[in-house]
Amino acid sequence: MTVKYLAASVALCVSLSACAAPNKESADTSTLSVPALQQGNPAFWLELDAQSNLSVSDGDVFARAVQVVDVAQVNNGFLVAAIEGVESTPVLYRLNAKGKQAERLASLQAPEFLVEGLCLASEADGSVSLFMLDERGSAEQWVVYSEQQTLKPAKLRTLPIAPNATACAADGKGGLFIAEEEMGLWRYSSNAEKPVSRQVVDLVAPYGNLGEGSEAVAYLGGNVISVTVDSGLVQMYQPGEDNTWARVELGTWKGVEEPEQLQAWYQAESETLHLQVRDDASGDYARNRFTVAAAEFDFSRALESEVKTVKPRIQTEPVARFGDAADDPAIWVHPTSPEQSLIYGTDKKYGLGVYRLDGSQSQMLPTGRLNNVDIRYGFDFGDGVDDIAVATQRDDNSLSIYRVDAENGAATHLAELPTGLEEIYGFCMYQDGAKTYAIANGKSGTFEQYLLSANAGKVTARLARTFAVETQPEGCVADDATGRLFVGEEAVGVYTLSAKPDSDEPLSLIAATDDVLVADVEGMALYPAVDSRYLIVSSQGDDSYVVFESSAPYKRVGKFRVGANYGAGVDAISETDGLEVTHRSLGKGYERGAFIAQDGHNIMPERPQNFKLVSWSDIAQELELND
Known part of the structure; x- marks a missing residue:
């Protein structure tokens, strides 16, 4: 992808009122709908109500007092990771493909830190890792699921990361993207067998294009997406040669003071990228949408390896x-x-x-x-x-x-x-x-x-x-x-x-x-x-x-x-x-x-x-x- 080509394919939205997709949050901002994504489209929604109870849309509550949550597609269903209760316990659930049944899989040992961010990362061997971020400069990585065998969740490693890390997202191809407050956006390896290293995706001004920084990051169909905290600038990145990243500005998100907890999904038939964030200043949730050519998203599964x-x-x-x-x-x-x-x-x-x-x-x-x-x-x-x-x-x-x-x-x-x-x-x-x-x-x-x-x-x-x-x-x-x-x-x-x-x-x-x-x-x-x-x-x-x-x-x-x-x-x-x-x-x-x-x-x-x-x-x- 070249920046010139992508920019030509994007119709910029200049205000939330002009581009907001119809959703129940417009009338009731106390409910957060989290998409369970299947090939980029929501298969169903999870709802987090004003009491922080998590349920499937129109279904029963299956997790209570939830602080953070992430969802990953697995074989014949979805894996849900959440931090629950006053003891901040990491808990795992499995939902069937239609999201109608929730099964509690396991509880993990609560980390000795406040979990600032959480994300699930699918690996090439069919396993799924859970990352929990400590803003003091580390992350715990646990293996929590495997398609090939039954396992008891186990801690893989403590990963040294940037301090003040606030959010993460994984690409399912070994990449883990972490937003560092007031500093930049980094790519780490999600493979615990790899040496610890990091690569710059973008930095704050004047060294990069993130303004005062970003606390909201998502990965979707080959793209890293971020929203800046100062101006609400929405940007999309794709990897280029020599560890460089091609960047395009999608537009400015007005009316959100401190965007975090970014969710993204894509509707190919309308060529629409949908985004959802939580405004940390108000506690409310908001959505926005942008027109992006379908050619810029790749949801194909990797070919089976000859190895x-x-x-x-x-x-x-x-x-x-x-x-x-x-x-x-x-x-x-x-x-x-x-x-x-x-x-x-x-x-x-x-x-x-x-x-x-x-x-x-x-x-x-x-x-x-x-x-x-x-x-x-x-x-x-x-x-x-x-x-x-x-x-x-x-x-x-x-x-x-x-x-x-x-x-x-x-x-x-x-x-x-x-x-x-x-x-x-x-x-x-x-x-x-x-x-x-x-x-x-x-x-x-x-x-x-x-x-x-x-x-x-x-x-x-x-x-x-x-x-x-x-x-x-x-x-x-x-x-x-x-x-x-x-x-x-x-x-x-x-x-x-x-x-x-x-x-x-x-x-x-x-x-x-x-x-x-x-x-x-x-x-x-x-x-x-x-x-x-x-x-x-x-x-x-x-x-x-x-x-x-x-x-x-x-x-x-x-x-x-x-x-x-x-x-x-x-x-x-x-x-x-x-x-x-x-x-x-x-x-x-x-x-x-x-x-x-x-x-x-x-x-x-x-x-x-x-x-x-x-x-x-x-x-x-x-x-x-x-x-």
Whole structure:
């Protein structure tokens, strides 16, 4: 949309009396009618009377002493959120599609602040979030509804926002718009898995076009709508390029001193935009309408994504410290009792954690700033055969060596072996018969491959070869069965070459970053199958994972995300660094193996980062993969 085009399509209303739509508030301003919108048109109305009792038009009261209210369309009905009573309790109701029946779903814990504004935000996964604004500079976000599963409302996070925030509205596409009194209008992300950031939509004068500010904001059909507090200027915004917003003035709303609680709906047949506000100065409600071309509103539902969604079944305990700490997991499979298998995970601020399959921690080894970890079975330590784990140690650019008891998976730290790398980073292991290799890389792009050997329990490493990519790498994985090595260059893509150190085969790019494999390329793992081995790669830029066949021509076979399992109280995975997969059974629910990944934003509630486990059966079913 260009401003010039939109302005040409708008017939401006210059006074409320000239443009007011007929409604009962003209005669009785003690009743507020809130539209329950369906594709931009009211499906029915909610009425809030002089005693603040909420009811469906011509129906029974279902909520009393209501302070603020919002409505969102959900599957086969509408979700209503309200703040009720002297204790300011957030309460949720579900209304059927015709608004004739109201069902009380849940009460939430009352926040420890006066709720200044409230709004519901529909998310891409079919869930709905409730935002409650604290004018002191924060907002609570709760997940309150899901189309896929029954859930108990849960607090996702406390979102730092601008102080003196008075109103909010969501676009259903990840955008949350918040009006900051006397400052401006901002766009935040409504996705709790995203980092906190904000983008300016408009500012007060002299920096923008909001005059003295706005306390009234609504979102409708691709448009953000606001009304200024000083002049009643009505403006509409649509996103442009480079985080800019195209703006058009619809007109001035006369006779309203302090507009707030903006509601908007659109009648396509008459090309009429209807607005309703509460005048905080008088307590009365008023309506206005503007002629706007139907082409300026988009009520179409988003196309179904080609990215499938699976849900985690369990999560590990969080690491000890907040910040970018957890990084890369590995899976140790018990030789006789798969349900006793263990998860190894690095903590870049502390050491190596070991977790049971219920997520509880069984060991924490304080061995320093470990980045990536991998495991191999049947390593000859010279005084017996056990399993071996190796991690990259960022404190001194070494390989951190661990002996893993082959019977119970318990880890013992043995040594730190020096490397020639600066800023050591990613890591994987490769076994070629009786030979075990450690392959590490540094942020400069250099890879070093070491042959590991041991005598009387003491492990040593001999450099077998070096190679390099041009920019920063991290993830890599070796296919022991085929002798292939896959390495990632974060901003470029995935390469393959022979894992054998005496090979002179050059690097070959098999998957470049694009709009499917979105940089950064981070963790990667291999899953054996009957007809192919699958290569799973973290597409960190869009919080997903791309699955390729691991033999030429390296066909891309699918893409998935790990969404929230609200019923189990496990949030989604986002900003994954490291991941691992096994085809071996981990017991009931994981008979065909499991996928595990680091979660960069651990919420519900907010805690330090951790690792989350997904049944491979769920991934295979969604992507129609062979066993």
